[in-house]
Amino acid sequence: MRExxxxxxxxxxxxVMVYIxxxxxxxxxxxxxxxxxxxxxxxxxxxxxxxTGETLNSYVRRLRLEQAANRLCHTRESVxxxxxxxGYETPAAFTRAFAQLFKxxxxxxxxxxxxxxxxxxxxxxxxxxxxxxxxxEIKKRTDVKAVYVRRTGKYQTSAKEAWExxxxxxFPKGLVGPKAEFIGISYDDPAITAEEKLRYDACITIDGDxxxxxxxxxxxxxxxxxAAFMHKGPYENLYxxxxxxxGEWLPASGKKLREAPCFELYLNDCTKTAPADLLTEIYIPIx
Numbered sequence: 001m002r003e004x005x006x007x008x009x010x011x012x013x014x015x016v017m018v019y020i021x022x023x024x025x026x027x028x029x030x031x032x033x034x035x036x037x038x039x040x041x042x043x044x045x046x047x048x049x050x051x052t053g054e055t056l057n058s059y060v061r062r063l064r065l066e067q068a069a070n071r072l073c074h075t076r077e078s079v080x081x082x083x084x085x086x087g088y089e090t091p092a093a094f095t096r097a098f099a100q101l102f103k104x105x106x107x108x109x110x111x112x113x114x115x116x117x118x119x120x121x122x123x124x125x126x127x128x129x130x131x132x133x134x135x136x137e138i139k140k141r142t143d144v145k146a147v148y149v150r151r152t153g154k155y156q157t158s159a160k161e162a163w164e165x166x167x168x169x170x171f172p173k174g175l176v177g178p179k180a181e182f183i184g185i186s187y188d189d190p191a192i193t194a195e196e197k198l199r200y201d202a203c204i205t206i207d208g209d210x211x212x213x214x215x216x217x218x219x220x221x222x223x224x225x226x227a228a229f230m231h232k233g234p235y236e237n238l239y240x241x242x243x244x245x246x247g248e249w250l251p252a253s254g255k256k257l258r259e260a261p262c263f264e265l266y267l268n269d270c271t272k273t274a275p276a277d278l279l280t281e282i283y284i285p286i287x
Contacts, residue, residue: 006214007213007214007215008214009047009051010051010214010215011212011213011214011215011217012037012038012039013037013047013048013051014150014212014215014217015036015037015212015217016033016036016037016048017150018217018219019033019036020033020059020060020063021063021187021261024060024063024064024067025085025087025259027087028060030044030045030056033048033056061097062101062197064086064087065086065097065098065101065102066188066189066192066193067086068082068083068085068086068094068098068106069098069102069109069113069189069192070189070192071085071257072106072109072110072113073110073113073189073192073246074246074250074257075256075257079091079094079095079106079107079110082094082106083095083106094106102192113191135249136227136228136229136245136249136284137227137228138225138226138227138228138286139225139226139227139228139283140223140224140225140226141221141223141224141226141283142223143220143221143222143223144181144205144220144221144223145205145206145210145218145219145220145221146181146183146203146204146205146206146218146219146220146221147166147169147170147175147203147204147206147210147216147217147218148162148166148185148201148202148203148204148216148217148218148219149162149165149166149169149201149202149215149216149217150162150199150200150201150202150215150217151165151200151202152196152197152198152199152200153195153196153198154195154198155186155190155198155200156235156236158198158200159184159186159200159202159235162184162200162201162202163184163202165202165215166202166203166204166216167202167204169213169216170204170216175204175206175210176204177206177207179205179207180204180205180206181204181205181265182202182203182204182265182266183203183204183205183221183263183264183265183266184200184201184202184203184263184264184266185200185201185203185221185261185262185263185264186198186199186200186261186262186263186264187199187200187201187261190239201219203219203221203263205221206218221263222260222261222285224258224260224285225258225285225286225287226283226284226285226286227245227249227253227255227283227284227286228281228282228283228284229241229245229249229281229282229284230279230280230281230282231279231280231281231282232276232277232278232279232280233275233276233278234275234276234278235270235275235278235280238264238280238282241282242262242282245282245284246284250284255286255287256286256287257284257285257286257287258285258286258287259285260285261285262282262283262284262285263282263283264280264281264282264283265280265281265283266278266279266280267279267280267281
């Protein structure tokens with residue numbers, strides 16, 4: 001495949017991935033996504049499978065079921081409510097599909113994950129500094145545009161690769177302004193999604209319009225209400241703050257999660273800051 005053609009296909013597939021993520025709770029058809037990508041229906045499903053390693057139906061079904069699994073873990077919604085929101089007409093159909101992916105029915109999965117979450121909370125040693133930081137600040141953000149590059153795989157590896165790629169393209173193009181925010185979006189829970197399918201977007205906010213080019217895409221980081229947790233320390237320990245936020249703060253707060261991805265706002269330069277002094281705000285979307 002010629003380099004120009006590859007860049008063109010990457011830009012189109014980026015649009016499709018963003019569209020799918022933003023419309024998981026709505027009907028999604030092959031024809032609709034082919035239109036987003038500006039490909040014929042005949043060619044689109046083959047190109048999609050080549051880029052993702054999954055058929056379109058398998059990819060969308062997996063994302064919806066993984067989103068449902070997250071709701072089983074972190075909300076009190078009934079299985080029926082979650083089934084309907086995932087696009088299944090009956091709880092029985094949802095249970096069959098869920099069990100096929102996770103090897104457990106939704107009720108058993110919820111019980112197993114809740115027990116594991118409680119056990120994790122009991123084994124995490126939290127210094128006093130973290131206890132203070134676990135009191136989030138409720139913030140309301142506006143929508144903001146960003147250029148981004150996506151990588152998949154283990155977060156520690158994919159995040160580094162994504163940041164190298166986006167910085168190597170955004171800085172030379174003059175896209176990084178003095179007020180740019182550096183945001184990481186980890187769409188998937190490693191406890192639910194297979195490691196090789198974890199999705200990470202390295203995002204740099206921009207002013208004005210920018211034309212996507214190849215793997216350098218453009219997306220909107222959704223505004224709305226967020227619980228913002230301050231994490232101080234190495235990125236490798238971010239998961240501990242996530243566990244405390246979801247396992248302790250969320251159930252006690254009475255807040256409800258909103259259908260939007262969490263994101264991380266990196267407040268200092270990791271190439272110039274000691275790991276122990278790194279500051280990261282974790283934004284959890286709430287209603």
